[in-house]
Amino acid sequence: MADTTASPRTASPPDDAPRIIVRRSARRRRTLAARREGDAILVMVPDGMDPEIESRQVHALVARLLKREEISSRPSDPGELERRAADLALRYLDPVVGSRVRPSSVLWVSNQHHRWGSCTPSTGRIRLSATMQDFPAWVVDHVLLHELAHLVEPNHGARFKSLAKSHPRALEAEGFLIGWSWANRRDHADDGAAGGLEDDVDQG
Template identity: 50%
Template sequence: MARRSGRRDPAQPSLLDPTAETEAPSPLVSSGAGAAPDGAGPAPTVVVRRSARRKRTVTAYREADSIVVLIPQRMTKADERVYVEDMVAKVLARESRTAAPRGDVALAERARELSERYLAPQLGHAPEPSSVTWVTNQNHRWGSCTPSSGAIRLSHRMQPMPSWVVDYVLLHELAHLVEASHSRRFWRLVNVYPEADKAQGYLEGFQAASGTTGAGRGDVG
């Protein structure tokens, strides 16, 4: 659908950054399938929620496998279609720039880059895993490592998450190649990652929002 041209009517909602706001919305009023970019996998479910507190703003954000769009209670159906399509496109475009590696090959390459960047300066060498793969049977941990075989596995639940969160879990598992326990030395290796605290908070927040397990330091693996 073509976007409107010309000057925006001040009485109409303004478009905000998709990550700007996550207020408590009113009950779900509609849902549908969004349009995912070519090659980006199945289209996400789009959930539209109307809020009486909203007067002019429209916000969209990712919630697990769905994209939630918050709109004013009094918005017309015609305007809803226009703004929802626009905001879903913004979320998908942002994710395409920051999304985690999709395939095992890309994931393994990213692991090598992180090992060289963050662990090699501390250890004098870059630990190399024997394999790095996405798995679908890991629902209680974000990642796991078998030091004896060098295999690293990440839960498929992380695929929609930002790349900096996935990088943190990858680095966590890479550190286990040289330090099996969560010792002080282990955390010194991991905490050189600049986004470590932020990523831990993201995973804990995801757990709280979705009611799943697998967040926190001890559950990364």
């Protein structure tokens, strides 16, 4: 069975808004998915969806995608993440480890599509997916604390898990990430516990 129809419908928004291509998928049952395709936005919708419901959901999904893109393109304070990292380490890691745990740099990156964060213990560099820039602060802090814990323990052993889960809203944040991944059908859902934080250590 073909995944999509051969001739997708294209809507042309006014002004300088991106073109919206709506493509029907025989494999989809309920959810919609959207992604960038050059200067257009491709939206995959279930075949046979009610036109009025489809129109509303396509509009809402495109609006969310454009909002994320707008937030990701905003200039950010290069020191903000490092200050947050230092505050988290001071509260949750330094007292347990008995020394200062600080990254060499922390940056938002737009090319990290398969994981929420990554850490290179050998250099102290931490990178966070720009997708999270409009997530609640406690979710971002949980991911950041997870990466900071890798500066102490590069593996995912018992000590690492104890450090990484020390944020008071760790379980809630994991649930948020898993739910967001499933709702948006992002590749993050292939990482560890369906959108959780695993396999995020770079050895270089």
